[in-house]
Amino acid sequence: MAKAKTPGGRRPGPQTAPAGQTVTVDAGPAKPRVSPMQFFAQVRAEGRKIVWPSRKETWITSVMVFIMVLLAAVFFFVVDSLLTIAFRAIIAFGS
Template structure:
């Protein structure tokens, strides 16, 4: 027979959590519209903050990506070969 649940799913004698304070939701503030010139100026300012990788960093990253792709390809080829062998073994048992 299943036990009856206590109200709220709590065990008797366990401490009750404090009620959460309610916070009145404020309506979202309307964003001020900016002129196209200000927008272009902000875009240029953000563009100046970009740090481009050096040629060496780009080369190292590209080589690492190539190595990871080769490892992933080898892994999936091995798994595919094993699964193919096992499926042929299982399907060949019925013949």
């Protein structure tokens, strides 16, 4: 897992308070709870913001995906064939 970079390249150590003092951490304002009706109203409002692709955009994207799948299939077929030929040549030396 990648480590987060900090200025100076060091991680800050644990902060300690002078003897006899405590450190408090403010978690920020608490989010107000909403009723189930408000929640579903917000969900519907967000759902109305969705922009669906047109039929033309969907068709073009589908064709592009199909072409990329074909190109990947051909690429891996060629690589697999070359590796098979190389493997058989190496094995033939041992026989």
